[in-house]
Amino acid sequence: MNVLVSFIIVIFLVLLAIVGVQLGGLYILFGAVLPYVAIALFLGGLTYRVVSWARAPVPFRIPTTCGQQKSLPWIKSSRLDNPHDGVGVLGRMALEVLLFRSLFRNSRTELKEGSNKVVFGPDKWLWMGALLFHYSFLVIFVRHMRFFSEHVPSLTLLLQGLDGFFQVGVPVVYMTSFMFLVAVTYLFARRIISPMVRYISLPADYFPLFLLLGIGTTGVLLRHIFKTDVVGVKELGMGLLSFSPVASPDLHYLFYVHLFLVTVLIAYFPFSKLVHMAGVFLSPTRNLANNNRERRHVNPWDYPVKVHTYQEYEEEFRDKMIKVGIPVEKE
Amino acid sequence: MMYDGSKILLGLVIFLIAVTFPFWFSWVNEKSGFVPEPKLPEGEESCVESAEYMKALHMDLLNQWRNAVVRDGRRVYVSSSGNRYEISLTGTCLGCHSNKAEFCDQCHDYVGANPFCWDCHVDTSVSRGEGK
Amino acid sequence: MAERKPDEMGYYDQEELVQIDYDPPRSGWMDTPVDFRPGSWIYPGKPRHLEYLGLANPRQWSPTDDDWQLPPNWKEIIFEGMRERLDKYRTFKIFMDCCVRCGACADKCHFFIGGGDPKNMPVLRAELLRSVYRRDFTTAGKLLGRFAGARELTEDVIKEWFYYFFQCTECRRCSVFCPYGIDTAEITMMGRELLNLLGLNVNWVIEPVANCFRTGNHLGIQPHGLKDTLEFFADDIEEITGIRIDPPINKKGAEILFVTPSGDFLADPGTFTCMGYMMMFHELGIDYTWSTYASEGGNFGLFTSHEMIKRLNAKIYAEAKRLGVKWILGGECGHMWRVVQQYMDTMNGPADFLEVPVSPLTGTVFENASSTKMVHIIEFVADAIRNGKLKLDPSRNDHLSVTFHDSCNPARAMGFFEEPRYVINSVCRNFHEMPENTIREQTFCCGGGAGLGTDENMEMRLRGGLPRGNAVRFVQEKYGVNQLACICAIDRATLTTVCDYWAPGVQVTGIHELLANAMVMKGETERTLNLRLEPLKEEPEGDDV
16 A cells, blocks of 8 residues: 555656646756755755754763673773774764664574574675665766766766776666666565565655656666757756756656656655665764763753752661661761 | 754765755856857758757667678668768768867767777877867 | 463463464554553552652553543643653654664564564554654654654554553664664653653552662662661571671771662572672672662663653762762663663763772772773672682582573673673683574563563563573573573563573573682682572572572
8 A cells, every 4th residue: 555655656756747848848847946946955954954953962872882892901892883982983983874884783583483493594685785775876876977067077987987897788888777776676675575564664665765766767768768868968957057947848758757756856855764864974872982981971951850868868767777777877 | 052063064064065066066167057069060961860869869870880880791871861871980970070079079078978989990080180 | 270360471371472473464553553461561650659759640540441541631741742852862853763664673672573563673663653753743744644654643642652662671682783773772761751741651660760769779678678688698698608798888988889789689599699799799808888778770760761760870979979989889780780881970970079990909990980980890800800819619610501691781781791701701611602693782681671570561571581582492402501691680580580481491690699609718618508508519400499
């Protein structure tokens, strides 16, 4: 059900773009107005989100420790999984952000049917799928800079060269295009296949996956099947970026579908779970050093609480204490 | 009031600078308004196919031509309008578009395309001393 | 034979219990109501404890009632409570916003593994709160409703919160695997704080809290009772070693204040661990004192609210100041060390009236405790052993084959892995690790932490204890392990049940019990009894202690 809803929405978006440009001739709307709105929402929304996180304090230092603490000098501590200082935290965060360290730990736990034996198996698929998805997305993003910057940045050219290393097809096939589609398909398939993951999945989980599949598919189609005038595409992109947008009715309608899906994705980004991109940097169980007993952490909203003082305590139990010879303050 | 504000804002600013790269990069390069102007041959009415077709699909055509010559030994192309052309990059294409730098490279550089035509073929405009 | 009841271990047939259906129900989780079946929930807090502590809405009620007698403006209270916490805790905000429901946490929870209830997947436990957060605190949720995973706050949602936030032991195992470090303990703590605003809590938590507030410890042991208890231990120690120990109580000017969970005073096998502490202190000639006022290291406030943590924890520094000690030593306890490590100094510090802890024996400066001024007894004793200050005869423990259960909190809030292993390996010669997915940072909970270790919750305890019990059984069958060592009072209480059920024949012990049995004390008579007063020469029977 959740799958269907999301799928229908994405199909609807695709049709909307086709109808909009083919029948409505709304080139300026799809080629300029909506992208501007989306970019504004993205930048504004994400900034708002991050600032709202920043406005909430971190009252307690609660890192999840995943390795040996630093204690006695003859015990080797685990600097990256249980950092005790800023350098260690940087290392831990780098591993987390760049290599998905925590997900790498993933295992599969099963109760052997009909017995009481719990068995563990390594499960690196999710980690691999996630890594493949995020890195191919990144490469694709950088590759697209050829449409959005003049001259084309050397990093883009370098990645293009590597990505198209096998020089298959004209224009060459980029490996990441297909890695991206495979990874997104995997991420989608596991949501459907695993009953547990299916159960926890919301429409809001399928929607971005369908959106990404749509973006990837239209992108590949545009490059290899329905080739459109890429110079025209870049002129549209550059027009957008220099705030002098142009209507480009000559471009293939699939290009507008591609652009519209991307527009929706970036507009949707700050208001959805996709903000994990920024949130991962701010997670207090990962980005704090485990040195609480060495350095006091201050809670900015700390307030006095009602406690039961020793005086109140002795008041109640004094006689009993004296009777058994426990020293008291007031005889 | 923000907590760890300086660190978070620094991160945010770095991100915003990075993600708005397309907005400022061309501007910094003073090329925001740059539009490629491939130099079209004077006195010619049309190419082997329509301009729209050539814009989007010239790489396909060239690829067909290459296969026709290298694999099948065919040297004649019949265009959709029925005209016959010799299949030759240096002869037919560069015959009109005589300057690679002023024609091909204009758009190829613009969109970062790096075709491997010139891995084998010789840029005759260079050999004639007209190229870059 | 009398009819067994759901709060007895024997009520649950093992064959039946492991017939777990991991396939989720056909109805979506938002549409599946809670089933309060006996054995899976805990009796509510008694009104007198709530009144004593000044908590909201004290009344007599039961989760099986239709009407939970919530305050009339309960919705407002929850929304206001959520808003306040979203403003105060970045964790709460981030953890509400960032989950992508990848499911990596799903099969990491002991309750899910042992029970199969999908709402015990950490992700869904958090979604119970998130769904309400989305609807009332986010634009997307307001606009898109169910599409964005938002739902209305109803009394049924509150019932669900009560059931599932008291089915989480705050062990933080899932948080190890989460790519964003989302910590379900933090979610559960927020959930329980919100529930407490409506007067919803469990007696197994709130009674100890009230006791601790009044008498200084969870069990409600009064000062004279504590003295009796320690003297009773001293009698046993004298019987075993021929050495008379006079435990110092509320002694002003002692060098060290010693604080341990009160479970060690009352129930076996914690009591043997407590005797172990006393023997070790005596042997090393430590100038220390017990306190009757701060007679609890544990802190069930952690299972109630942040404010309650602070209210209970305040006693430790206050007592250290009153007695004029130099620093504080803490006993073998789990959640106590989460509080000491991650909350105490922030809440009740700075402890500038204390000195940086220095071992009086070895001169070792405990730099890692230089601000909090509280040292773990295992750190302390590991240092003493390392420096040859204790005479140990590990062969006395040769009849034992030992494995070590990393307690959740020392493991995942401190990274306390090598110290206990070093001590165990110094005091016994047969040590075997459980499988690697079940130890260290991946250790499994006993199933009774965070205030869930009571008998009326027996079914969930046995289910939650399955992964741990299973790992124990594994080393029992493979290496003949017969002793499960741990450094947590709740473990010592609840793992006994877990082992009896899932790995019968394995006994639970604290490390200081092992240590004291192996320790050769100056002037001791030849040992014929171990700390459990069992004769040494024979193989101990496998039956109940």
